[in-house]
Amino acid sequence: DIVMTQSPDSLAVSLGERATISCKSSQSILNSSNNKNYLVWYQQKPGQPPKQLIYWASTRESGVPDRFSGSGSGTDFTLTISGLQAEDVAVYFCQQHFDRPFTFGQGTNLEIK
Amino acid sequence: QVQLQESGPGLVKPSQTLSLTCTVSGASISRRGYHYSWIRRHPGRGLEWIGYIYYGGNTQYNPSLKSRVTISLDTSKNQFSLEMRSVTAADTAVYFCARDDDSSGIGSFDCWGQGTLVTVSS
Numbered sequence: 355d356i357v358m359t360q361s362p363d364s365l366a367v368s369l370g371e372r373a374t375i376s377c378k379s380s381q382s383i384l385n386s387s388n389n390k391n392y393l394v395w396y397q398q399k400p401g402q403p404p405k406q407l408i409y410w411a412s413t414r415e416s417g418v419p420d421r422f423s424g425s426g427s428g429t430d431f432t433l434t435i436s437g438l439q440a441e442d443v444a445v446y447f448c449q450q451h452f453d454r455p456f457t458f459g460q461g462t463n464l465e466i467k
Numbered sequence: 468q469v470q471l472q473e474s475g476p477g478l479v480k481p482s483q484t485l486s487l488t489c490t491v492s493g494a495s496i497s498r499r500g501y502h503y504s505w506i507r508r509h510p511g512r513g514l515e516w517i518g519y520i521y522y523g524g525n526t527q528y529n530p531s532l533k534s535r536v537t538i539s540l541d542t543s544k545n546q547f548s549l550e551m552r553s554v555t556a557a558d559t560a561v562y563f564c565a566r567d568d569d570s571s572g573i574g575s576f577d578c579w580g581q582g583t584l585v586t587v588s589s
Contacts, residue, residue: 394575403563403579404514409571447514451567451574455529458514 356380356450360459366467373435375462377448382428385452392452395424395433398461399444407446408433440466469493471564471580479558479587485551489564489580490544497522497542500569504576505538505549507560515560516574519567520547554587561585 357380367373383392391411396404406415408424421436448459475487504519518528520538537550561584565576
């Protein structure tokens with residue numbers, strides 16, 4: 355299985371500041387035939403299902419604010435939230451769908467400092 | 468707009484079978500190009516993909532659960548179901564049904580049910 359490792363496990367950031375979450379895969383999840391990274395970022399708030407924010411590592415889902423951005427390739431990926439807002443408090447997960455079984459990172463709990 | 472909704476017992480006894488159903492509205496489950504998955508989140512832990520089903524009833528499962536799991540399709544009711552046998556306390560989790568999308572790739576879940584908590588306890 356491809357292991358997805360996020361860091362940090364927990365993060366506290368002041369309102370208006372930048373939050374950065376890292377995700378590393380145990381093997382490359384870049385498909386060389388289409389040059390796509392099979393990496394998704396989700397946001398999950400208490401009592402709600404995960405919400406897809408970013409797919410193909412850097413493509414923002416429709417309706418997601420542009421303060422959310424994804425970057426990286428191969429095995430190293432980053433989710434950046436620029437200008438943190440109170441409603442961004444949540445757990446963030448990365449997930450690979452390059453190979454089955456699809457696997458998720460352990461989650462990063464984002465709080466307001 | 469596609470919506471998914473899980474249903475089923477919230478309490479299952481150890482060694483028995485967990486059975487959940489996901490009802491899909493706003494789209495035909497028979498339509499090609501989509502995969503319908505079950506995913507769970509253990510309390511305080513990460514997410515685990517259980518398996519998916521797609522057009523024609525074809526399935527793929529997580530090898531870690533394959534021996535205990537069956538996912539099936541009921542096109543007449545626009546539903547798909549999860550059966551997990553011989554459950555233990557380790558299967559206590561919130562279970563989600565989800566669908567992926569052609570544009571973001573198989574296994575990229577853009578639509579989720581609200582989730583249902585299943586507790587395994589005597």
